[in-house]
Amino acid sequence: SQQGEEDPQALSIQEGENATMNCSYKTSINNLQWYRQNSGRGLVHLILIRSNEREKHSGRLRVTLDTSKKSSSLLITASRAADTASYFCATDPSGANSKLTFGKGITLSVRP
């Protein structure tokens, strides 16, 4: 069963613009993670936010978490062509990281 649902399914922006991606989930979580997947490659971890945190930053990435709405957003500022990839949110119910549930992903295209 899919826990995380990303929105939109696809996003196309111009280089330099900001990209905002959303993730909603259904059950309680210990943490939520965002991963990036380049075409033909495995997923790469971007950022983790715990259920008691509201916002987290890492370089050009900003993640927010609203546990009352069961939703998270990933903001990529000043996007680059190299940010073109699929982005997935993953929820961890226990904190053990042993049973992550991934969403279906968002395809981001950044036009040069």
Added chain:
Amino acid sequence: NAGVTQTPKFQVLKTGQSMTLQCAQDMNHEYMSWYRQDPGMGLRLIHYSVGAGITDQGEVPNGYNVSRSTTEDFPLRLLSAAPSQTSVYFCASSYFRSPLHFGNGTRLTVT
């Protein structure tokens, strides 16, 4: 700095054949897992292991077997391949309570 290595990269099987997808990691991670990725479905957990000798089922375990005899290796066995098992398979590993490191996948086609 190999990380998580999956072999083969591509495989074509006929219905009913069996095979083993290999996964090895050189980071001494306790936790290893197998996911399958299908179009429009995201990643779904097949099996996982929290240490040598310990395995457990994920969301979609039917038709797959795993074993974990060493910390480094976590092979995934398809017992009798079916077209529904056509997918891209990813192996991942991590330290306990840490983010996952993924291999680059095995693309399997069952005809």
